[in-house]
Amino acid sequence: DVVMTQSPLSLPVTLGQPASISCSSSQSLIHSDGNTYLNWFQQRPGQSPRRLIYKVSNRDSGVPDRFSGSGSGTDFTLKISRVEAEDVGVYYCMQATHWPPATFGRGTKLEIK
Amino acid sequence: EVQLVESGGGLVKPGGSLRLSCAASGFTFSTYSMTWVRQAPGKGLEWVSSISGASSFLYYADSLKGRFTISRDNAENSLYLQMNSLTAEDTAVYYCARDYGGDYWGQGTLVTVSS
Numbered sequence: 001d002v003v004m005t006q007s008p009l010s011l012p013v014t015l016g017q018p019a020s021i022s023c024s025s026s027q028s029l030i031h032s033d034g035n036t037y038l039n040w041f042q043q044r045p046g047q048s049p050r051r052l053i054y055k056v057s058n059r060d061s062g063v064p065d066r067f068s069g070s071g072s073g074t075d076f077t078l079k080i081s082r083v084e085a086e087d088v089g090v091y092y093c094m095q096a097t098h099w100p101p102a103t104f105g106r107g108t109k110l111e112i113k
Numbered sequence: 114e115v116q117l118v119e120s121g122g123g124l125v126k127p128g129g130s131l132r133l134s135c136a137a138s139g140f141t142f143s144t145y146s147m148t149w150v151r152q153a154p155g156k157g158l159e160w161v162s163s164i165s166g167a168s169s170f171l172y173y174a175d176s177l178k179g180r181f182t183i184s185r186d187n188a189e190n191s192l193y194l195q196m197n198s199l200t201a202e203d204t205a206v207y208y209c210a211r212d213y214g215g216d217y218w219g220q221g222t223l224v225t226v227s228s
């Protein structure tokens with residue numbers, strides 16, 4: 001199975017400052033169809049996960065444009081340009097290229113300093 | 114509006130069985146694959162199983178060792194997960210999600226396996 005490694009696991013950020021979360025995979029996530037199936041999810045405290053980004057860099061409907069995804073191959077990044085209080089929660093990357101199984105990173109807990 | 118509502122969770126003894134349901138609305142259910150993901154208390158997300166729109170393809174996590182069965186009823190817009198031979202390690206919130214990539218998720222249903 002593909003192992004997804006996130007860093008950092010804990011991310012204290014000052015309101016209004018940028019934040020960046022890294023995710024690396026144990027194999028390239030480029031699918032034979034040319035797509036890269038790397039998604040990012042946000043899970044706010046007490047809530048269900050919500051997908052933010054699909055196929056590396058595509059924002060889901062309703063996701064603020066302060067969230068962006070980038071990367072290729074085995075290294076990916078989720079960036080928040082200016083952190084707001086509502087961004088507190090745990091962020092997960094997930095790969096669905098080498099599927100099944102889909103595999104998730106351990107999660108990065110974002111908190112406000 | 115896409116809605117996914119899970120039900121069927123609860124307290125079950127080790128070795129017991131449980132059937133989870135997920136009622137879908139707000140989209141053409143039969144045209145989407147569906148997925149179950151679980152989250153043990155205080156832990157991360159774990160993919161459990163997925164099913165294609167017409168039930169032609171079923172996928173399971175190897176760790177389940179044949180104990181779980183995913184199914185769907187497109188006439189009823191419902192997704193199911195039959196769970197047998199449950200152990201304490203199956204204690205988790207179980208989420209249903211639309212598509213293999215999980216673009217929409219339900220609120221989850223808690224399964225607790227304990228004597």
